[in-house]
Amino acid sequence: MENNDKPMLSGAQMVVKSLEDLGVKYLFGYPGGAVLDIYDALFENEKVEHILVRHEQAAVHAADGYARATGDVGSVLVTSGPGATNTITGIATAYMDSIPLVVLSGQVPTTVIGEDAFQETDMVGCSRPIVKHSFLVKKAEDIPGAIAKAYYIAKTGRPGPVVVDLPKDIVNPLIKAPYDLPEEINIRSYKPSSKGHPRQIKKAVELLLNAKQPVIYTGGGIIASEASKELTKLAETLNMPVTNTLMGLGGISGTHPQFIGMLGMHGTYEANKSMHSADVIFAVGARFDDRVTNNVAKFCPNATIVHVDVDPTSISKTIQAHVPVVGEAKKVIKQILEHIDSTDSKPSDLSAWWQQINEWRNVKSLAYETFDDKIVPQQVIESLYKVTNGDAYVTSDVGQHQMFAALYYPYKKPRQWINSGGLGTMGFGFPAAMGVKLAFPDADVACVTGDGSIQMNIQELATCLQYNIPVKIVNINNSSLGMVKQWQSMFYNGRHSHSYMDSLPDFVKLTEAYGHVGMRVTDPAELDKVMAEAFALKDRLVFIDIIVDQNSHVYPMQIKGGKIDDMVLANKEGESN
Amino acid sequence: MRRILSILLENEPGALSRIVGLFSQRGYNIDSLTVAHTDDETLSRITISTRGDQRVLEQITKQVNKLVDVLKVRELTERPHIEREIVLVKIFAENNEQREEVKRSADIFRGQIVDVTARVYTVQLLGTSEKVEAFIDVMRENATILETVRSGTVGIGRGEKSLTP
Numbered sequence: 142m143e144n145n146d147k148p149m150l151s152g153a154q155m156v157v158k159s160l161e162d163l164g165v166k167y168l169f170g171y172p173g174g175a176v177l178d179i180y181d182a183l184f185e186n187e188k189v190e191h192i193l194v195r196h197e198q199a200a201v202h203a204a205d206g207y208a209r210a211t212g213d214v215g216s217v218l219v220t221s222g223p224g225a226t227n228t229i230t231g232i233a234t235a236y237m238d239s240i241p242l243v244v245l246s247g248q249v250p251t252t253v254i255g256e257d258a259f260q261e262t263d264m265v266g267c268s269r270p271i272v273k274h275s276f277l278v279k280k281a282e283d284i285p286g287a288i289a290k291a292y293y294i295a296k297t298g299r300p301g302p303v304v305v306d307l308p309k310d311i312v313n314p315l316i317k318a319p320y321d322l323p324e325e326i327n328i329r330s331y332k333p334s335s336k337g338h339p340r341q342i343k344k345a346v347e348l349l350l351n352a353k354q355p356v357i358y359t360g361g362g363i364i365a366s367e368a369s370k371e372l373t374k375l376a377e378t379l380n381m382p383v384t385n386t387l388m389g390l391g392g393i394s395g396t397h398p399q400f401i402g403m404l405g406m407h408g409t410y411e412a413n414k415s416m417h418s419a420d421v422i423f424a425v426g427a428r429f430d431d432r433v434t435n436n437v438a439k440f441c442p443n444a445t446i447v448h449v450d451v452d453p454t455s456i457s458k459t460i461q462a463h464v465p466v467v468g469e470a471k472k473v474i475k476q477i478l479e480h481i482d483s484t485d486s487k488p489s490d491l492s493a494w495w496q497q498i499n500e501w502r503n504v505k506s507l508a509y510e511t512f513d514d515k516i517v518p519q520q521v522i523e524s525l526y527k528v529t530n531g532d533a534y535v536t537s538d539v540g541q542h543q544m545f546a547a548l549y550y551p552y553k554k555p556r557q558w559i560n561s562g563g564l565g566t567m568g569f570g571f572p573a574a575m576g577v578k579l580a581f582p583d584a585d586v587a588c589v590t591g592d593g594s595i596q597m598n599i600q601e602l603a604t605c606l607q608y609n610i611p612v613k614i615v616n617i618n619n620s621s622l623g624m625v626k627q628w629q630s631m632f633y634n635g636r637h638s639h640s641y642m643d644s645l646p647d648f649v650k651l652t653e654a655y656g657h658v659g660m661r662v663t664d665p666a667e668l669d670k671v672m673a674e675a676f677a678l679k680d681r682l683v684f685i686d687i688i689v690d691q692n693s694h695v696y697p698m699q700i701k702g703g704k705i706d707d708m709v710l711a712n713k714e715g716e717s718n
Numbered sequence: 719m720r721r722i723l724s725i726l727l728e729n730e731p732g733a734l735s736r737i738v739g740l741f742s743q744r745g746y747n748i749d750s751l752t753v754a755h756t757d758d759e760t761l762s763r764i765t766i767s768t769r770g771d772q773r774v775l776e777q778i779t780k781q782v783n784k785l786v787d788v789l790k791v792r793e794l795t796e797r798p799h800i801e802r803e804i805v806l807v808k809i810f811a812e813n814n815e816q817r818e819e820v821k822r823s824a825d826i827f828r829g830q831i832v833d834v835t836a837r838v839y840t841v842q843l844l845g846t847s848e849k850v851e852a853f854i855d856v857m858r859e860n861a862t863i864l865e866t867v868r869s870g871t872v873g874i875g876r877g878e879k880s881l882t883p
């Protein structure tokens with residue numbers, strides 16, 4: 142053999158060794174026939190901690206939560222066929238939100254691929270539209286290279302999930318080959334751009350300095366590129382208002398005086414008003430999603446748009462950018478700050494603009510009514526904020542509770558708010574919280590969920606017991622698929638077709654059956670006390686079942702087909718029944 | 719508007735399906751597609767003939783460019799270029815008159831008869847897609863077309879600029 146200096150390992154050992162050498166801490170997975178050899182190689186490993194979930198979808202969401210909280214790549218290992226197909230929703234969730242993941246899937250032996258062998262699924266084909274890239278590895282010696290490339294591709298440029306499909310015969314423990322993990326990755330066809338073009342930077346700075354009614358509009362790109370400090374500095378230097386997308390919350394502190402709230406479908410009055418009236422919109426790491434723009438034909442008619450994104454396909458996809466800048470958010474904002482420093486021109490005086498914004502703020506679009514005899518969901522989030530000092534990691538599921546958690550908990554830091562924004566995957570929140578808690582065992586981690594969503598991955602209560610993952614589940618229980626019901630109330634004449642959750646389990650007993658602590662609260666006067674009790678139990682998973690008003694709606698809400706600032710501000714009489 | 723995209727990509731399994739998937743998933747048209755490795759066997763070159771307005775094409779080009787195994791994408795129709803397509807047409811000619819007509823038309827179009835039986839001619843023709851279409855139209859008028867097979871368009875830019883890694 143020529144590769145005398147390289148250790149001879151089996152394919153299965155190479156998989157594990159590659160993960161070790163790449164510094165993987167947690168591997169979320171579930172075994173099965175095609176990956177038994179890999180699991181056997183994992184048995185003696187001490188560097189990579191494997192977390193056995195109870196459903197492969199949860200493995201992906203947990204790895205995803207881990208990735209969102211840390212910025213590292215999340216790692217998943219599943220078997221072929223059903224194991225692989227169970228990951229699809231998780232992969233799509235990560236893809237839509239540009240989250241770096243590597244999913245290792247077992248595959249039937251290369252000799253029988255295409256023969257409808259037992260538990261064969263064309264995983265590369267199934268996942269093709271929802272991955273950044275994928276590999277079907279055909280030889281054992283290619284394993285380390287493919288895995289190293291997968292991690293590199295997942296985390297560079299616009300991050301995303303990468304699938305590595307591993308046929309069973311190439312991980313055969315009896316066949317050894319030289320193990321060679323590349324130290325540096327160089328892919329000639331993949332060169333993610335990073336810095337903005339100086340000419341575009343200059344144009345952007347001129348617009349920013351001369352703007353009279355500017356808005357800085359940022360999304361998940363700020364979080365992904367760790368550009369929060371730079372963003373805050375830019376906003377302060379120019380004294381500009383900042384709005385965040387659902388994915389961008391925490392990009393600037395939710396308590397910052399220049400933060401005007403989330404924008405879009407359930408955005409604040411001041412955020413959507415400011416956008417519509419803006420003369421310059423500085424968009425960074427946001428993609429003018431339809432949940433933001435409302436009717437694109439009526440979108441921000443007076444605005445000159447500067448759009449910074451690492452992915453050129455996001456620029457001018459739905460809204461034409463006047464000054465496109467391709468580059469990483471952090472680097473581009475730094476370039477802009479440097480350029481501002483080097484010019485003599487001063488930014489425009491924005492006091493008239495701020496006066497206008499403050500008038501919109503005074504509308505208090507997030508104000509809500511409270512009652513003596515029932516809890517409303519907004520209160521739950523405010524109570525959570527109080528009890529956790531605004532420092533908790535909050536993951537959420539999808540529905541009304543998600544919007545309340547986005548609007549009523551001002552996130553101070555990036556990565557503190559973790560939700561499935563792009564795909565809107567019910568069932569995401571709880572497994573994601575597991576990933577976050579493993580990454581930050583000393584932090585408070587709350588999963589804000591609903592009676593519908595939590596049941597989509599409730600089986601993970603067992604995983605949390607096995608590995609002692611004491612997250613707090615804040616279940617905003619309205620006995621309904623609240624968001625669906627809200628739309629039916631507003632747009633379908635109150636015909637609540639299949640949006641009522643009949644036969645809910647007793648969540649407290651259920652949690653206890655899984656070996657955890659369950660609490661229930663129905664009285665608004667008890668809310669803070671129960672919440673505090675739950676969070677005081679640092680080492681226990683607590684499921685807080687909070688029975689709330691069944692008719693609460695999320696407001697403000699954009700009017701379909703309208704401008705970005707066409708909004709319903711509060712309950713109209715008779716609407717919420 | 720008809721546009722031709724030239725794509726240089728890694729010659730690896732799966733690379734082609736990613737491109738085709740991208741077109742079908744987004745509802746972009748493919749009029750023709752050709753693929754083969756280049757002088758460098760590790761690279762493939764795809765020529766796609768498609769239709770769409772500038773905005774759609776810009777999005778397609780960016781999306782293709784974004785694929786990890788794509789090295790270069792160029793819209794050929796943006797600049798002076800050469801395009802060629804090859805067609806093989808199998809024609810049934812019933813009588814002498816028709817046979818003469820087939821031969822004459824093939825000559826005019828500079829086609830070549832590459833196979834003959836007593837009643838069937840197979841003609842090969844090289845040219846732009848327009849020329850290929852015109853030829854097929856003429857043949858249809860003269861005799862009975864039994865079968866046609868077109869290679870799809872390939873193209874290359876004029877001058878010194880070339881599509882290299």
Ligand SMILES: Cc1ncc(C[n+]2csc(CCOP(=O)(O)OP(=O)(O)O)c2C)c(N)n1
Pocket residue numbers: 538539540541542543565566567568590591592593594595617619621622623624625
């Ligand atoms: C997997 C999945 N299925 C369906 C939906 C559609 N959907 C969006 S919100 C919602 C209701 C969620 O109910 P619940 O979790 O109780 O939250 P609530 O709105 O009541 O706060 C549904 C069904 C979805 N987003 N994800």
Ligand SMILES: [Mg+2]
Pocket residue numbers: 540591592593617618619620621622623
């Ligand atoms: Mg509900």
